[in-house]
Amino acid sequence: MSIRVGLETYTSDWRCWMCFLNPTVPQHLCFVAGNVMAVLSIFHKPGKATAFFRSSANLLSHIVHLQRKHAGITDPFFKDLEVISRQGWRNLEFWTKSSISPSILLRPYSSIASPAQVSEAIKEGGIDLTQYPPERIRNFSIIAHVDHGKSTMADRLLELTGTIKKGHGQPQYLDKLQVERERGITVKAQTVTMFYNYAKHSSKLDTSAAIDTVRSTEECKYLLNLIDTPGHVDFSYEVSRSLAACQGVLLLVDASQGVQAQTVANFYLAFEADLVIIPVINKIDQPNANPENVKNQLKNMFDIDPQDVLLASAKTGMGLSAVLPAVIDRIRYPNGGALSPLRMLLLDSYYDEYKGVICHVAIVDGALKKGEKIASAATGQSYEVMDVGILHPELTPTNLLLTGQVGYIVTGMRSTQEARIGDTLHHIRTVVEPLPGFKPAKHMVFAGVYPADGSDYDALSHAIERLTCNDASVSVARESSGALGIGFRCGFLGLLHMDVFLQRLEQEHGAHVITTSPTVPYIFEYEDGSKIQVQNPAILSSTSGKRLVTCWEPTVIATIITPSEYQEADLVKLDIMLNGQIVDALSAIVHRSKAPRIGREVVEKLKKLLDRQMFEVAIQAAIGSKIIARETISAMRKNVLAKCYGGDVTRKRKLLEKQKEGKKRMKRVGSVDIPQEAFHQLLRTT
């Protein structure tokens, strides 16, 4: 039996790869040309194509399908391939439209040496990642404003896919750092791999393929990589890095707060990266949730079709069953070259006492196997891959990572300086075009960081080096101070970022430090035309001889765009009453959804501002006759018995009864004085 492989189009550097992608059966020989756009036809008989692929990704998908069907061997094409594979690839007969001899083009697919080895690798690793060609992979982030529920949503998705057990593990599972748990905020993006069974017609898998590789409606298993990101603006560098490994995002918006500053910023990060955006209105279980209002905001601000918006509650689980199907249906799969030379993006790294530097990577093209030699495009340094796997949810060895997958690698890297975030890693002795990497972080705040005990400089240096391995957005330069000795000038993305970094230095690395007061970068311009950037006031002593002309400070030029028409709104009159009487100067027109909060705030403030009276004062906020908030100022008690020394008990009782009666009357008719000052304070702060 012979087979003809025809290369109908090809690029100048085309080549044929032999792949051994089926680890469980004897070799199946498949051939693709060069990069993804080459076209390959495999013929049973001359002139009759049984399989025709427009991209190596489609080919890979077909191979996986064949592997699946292997048990029953129903596909004649598969049978033929198997027969041929036993005979060995040298028996194959090639023809091409060019006159180039195919024999010089054939070489083994370098990253997966032999089926036996792959099979062994899977056995060791436990999880067979070859079941997940790019078409079965979705990489997505959860992005949102602070506290809109990203980590809680991640918890629910982990439970839904059985990645963690329901009720086990702590809430906000992916917030693993002590600082995150203590502050209740996410500061590090965290990746996790989930497996999800989705019953969907798989003929939709690849409509571009001329052959429909899998046409069944059986349940398909997908590999989903989820990245939970921070919401605070100081950690937006984490968000932008995470998006580089994704093809789509879940954009969460709190159903009562609506679109907030970081919703807008994160939306544009995803939009500019050309990612598919799935809007999810979260926290719909809240009493003041207003999903319709939020849908309108999304429509007006981002032109999001209200029909595309999902409604969910990460707390109760309501609406969550629609989230992962939407991820699979709407987000495109990673479109790297499955059979191209390996290119992986270094997303993140951290230092582990036992394993050394652990790198999180996204496989953009090709495949990686344990034991292979890789090199860094940035430094040229080469390493052996000692361990490779996925985060499911903790480090889970798979011994293999294929195109589109996100996972971790352990190499011989000892120094954190070697793990450069945004670097491209590739097989040694292959030349690849480096990936674009990440934009450098823009530091907004600088401060000196010195060891509390001068003799701890080396320990601090070590601690900073390890922590910056996990937080590449911090800049570090050595500096010295007359008073504090030798230390570092560090640049941060904001004050919260600085605070978190210092807390992590102490908690995770035991470093006790003294910090100088933070400063933004200023520019000083001198009479001789020179300009210097000042991140440290000490620098100015070296310029004392020069005449300063101008100082510049960072500023933001913002444009606020507001609609010129007013729109329909659900407004109510909020009244504030003192002992049942409306204080008209304090009445306000507010949105119905905000009335309870504003009402509560005003009555609480009034209670603090008003003096106590001889009678009890009820402070109430009301919409019409409905009281929505209330505070009470208790009465000042006059000692009516002060002048009754000893004597008649009946007289004392009478005096107290009279006082009680009087107070009742006062309460009914009494008007409360609101001092002018209290008015001003109240109006200033509401």
Ligand SMILES: Nc1nc2c(ncn2[C@@H]2O[C@H](COP(=O)(O)OP(=O)(O)OP(=O)(O)O)[C@@H](O)[C@H]2O)c(=O)[nH]1
């Ligand atoms: N009522 C209600 N509360 C929720 C829901 N989802 C999250 N929360 C609560 O909202 C708060 C913030 O939730 P997180 O998941 O930490 O929010 P986050 O967006 O990850 O926060 P950052 O990472 O710090 O930006 C927590 O108290 C959650 O319990 C929800 O669907 N309904």
